[in-house]
Amino acid sequence: LGVIQVLVESPRMCxxxxxxxxxxxxxxxxxxxxxxxxxxxxxxxxxxxxLCYCYQENLExxxxxxxxxxxxxxxxxxxxxxxxxxxxxxxxxKCAVRLCxxxxxxxxxxxxLLGTRLDNIDSEYTIVICEALGAIGGLKPETLLPLVDTxxxxxxxxxxxxxxxxxQTHTKTMLCTLIFQTLSGYKWNEYTFNxxxxxxxxxNLWANYCIARAAVRYGHHKIAHHIFEGLTEQVSSxxxxxxxxxxxxxxKAEAQLYSEESETxxxxxxxAII
Numbered sequence: 001l002g003v004i005q006v007l008v009e010s011p012r013m014c015x016x017x018x019x020x021x022x023x024x025x026x027x028x029x030x031x032x033x034x035x036x037x038x039x040x041x042x043x044x045x046x047x048x049x050x051l052c053y054c055y056q057e058n059l060e061x062x063x064x065x066x067x068x069x070x071x072x073x074x075x076x077x078x079x080x081x082x083x084x085x086x087x088x089x090x091x092x093x094k095c096a097v098r099l100c101x102x103x104x105x106x107x108x109x110x111x112x113l114l115g116t117r118l119d120n121i122d123s124e125y126t127i128v129i130c131e132a133l134g135a136i137g138g139l140k141p142e143t144l145l146p147l148v149d150t151x152x153x154x155x156x157x158x159x160x161x162x163x164x165x166x167x168q169t170h171t172k173t174m175l176c177t178l179i180f181q182t183l184s185g186y187k188w189n190e191y192t193f194n195x196x197x198x199x200x201x202x203x204n205l206w207a208n209y210c211i212a213r214a215a216v217r218y219g220h221h222k223i224a225h226h227i228f229e230g231l232t233e234q235v236s237s238x239x240x241x242x243x244x245x246x247x248x249x250x251x252k253a254e255a256q257l258y259s260e261e262s263e264t265x266x267x268x269x270x271x272a273i274i
Contacts, residue, residue: 004028008046014053020062025050029063032070037078041088044071048095055102068106071095072113079117079125089125093132100136107140115147118154124167126154130174137181144182151175151182152195159198169207172199176211180218193223200227205234212247221254 004024007013017024024046031043047067054061071092078089096110114129114136137144158164158172176196183192200208212227228248235241 002042005042005046005049008049011053011057014050015057015059018050018054018059018062025063029066032067033073037074037085037088040070040074041091044074045091045095048098052098052102068099068109071099072109075113075117079129084124086124086128090128093128097132097135100139104140107136107143111136111143111147115150118147118150122165122168126171127167127174130171130178133178134174134181137178141181141184144178148179148182148192151178152192155179155195155199159202164202169204172203173207173210173214177214180214180220183220184218188220196223197226200230205231212251216247216251216254219254221251225251225255 004027008017008024016022019025028043028046031039032047034040034043044067047063048071051061051064051067053059074092075089075096078085078092093114096106096114100107100110111133114133117129118126120126133144133147155172155175158168158175161168164172176199179192179196196211200211203211208227209231212224212231215221215224215227225248228244228251232241232244232248235244
């Protein structure tokens with residue numbers, strides 16, 4: 001299967017084995033529910049490549065539902081199992097993202113599935129699931145909206161940890177990034193805003209910088225300004241200080257432009273420039 005997986009990266013190989021009666025597809029179908037996760041992951045990866053090729057070339061597909069079902073089963077198995085298979089989970093999540101890229105109708109399917117596995121603040125799987133959700137959200141951001149409450153609940157659970165581990169700190173950064181991505185272009189409510197502020201207050205400085213950087217990336221300049229303002233006096237060199245001051249001032253100006261407190265654009269521009 002490892003050799004075949006490399007071969008199906010060729011469009012010609014996918015084209016020749018796209019039909020339902022293909023021996024290659026039959027072989028993979030027989031192994032996609034293998035009790036060995038590495039075998040199942042490779043079989044599903046091959047079927048995913050063929051299916052994505054068909055979608056990209058607007059060819060008739062066969063057995064798409066079977067591939068989706070096998071992939072969902074593998075993801076659930078790997079995230080529920082006491083045994084750790086991080087490589088196989090990454091392969092499975094990559095397949096999910098590939099399918100969403102090829103056919104965006106699958107975005108809702110996989111977001112709903114992965115959202116059910118965002119339930120553990122101590123799991124290393126939470127981070128890779130967040131990465132997959134972020135990739136899917138980049139294709140169709142509105143699909144992540146139903147997960148906002150779940151993400152906020154996880155952040156609140158992490159706030160109760162007095163001395164968070166490095167994994168938990170990274171998890172907070174990833175969850176905040178998902179919030180920023182999901183709410184890009186939306187108006188924040190006070191509960192969400194305060195939750196993120198509380199996360200920042202109970203976090204290390206580098207993680208806060210990463211959170212602020214993500215906030216800027218997705219246009220949430222008010223929260224970015226708040227974070228950068230708290231970092232400017234927490235660095236060891238004048239160079240870093242003025243770099244953070246610059247980021248703080250730019251975020252403040254952008255926040256003023258987006259502000260709803262001023263009635264006219266001219267007023268907001270004046271405030272931002274000052």
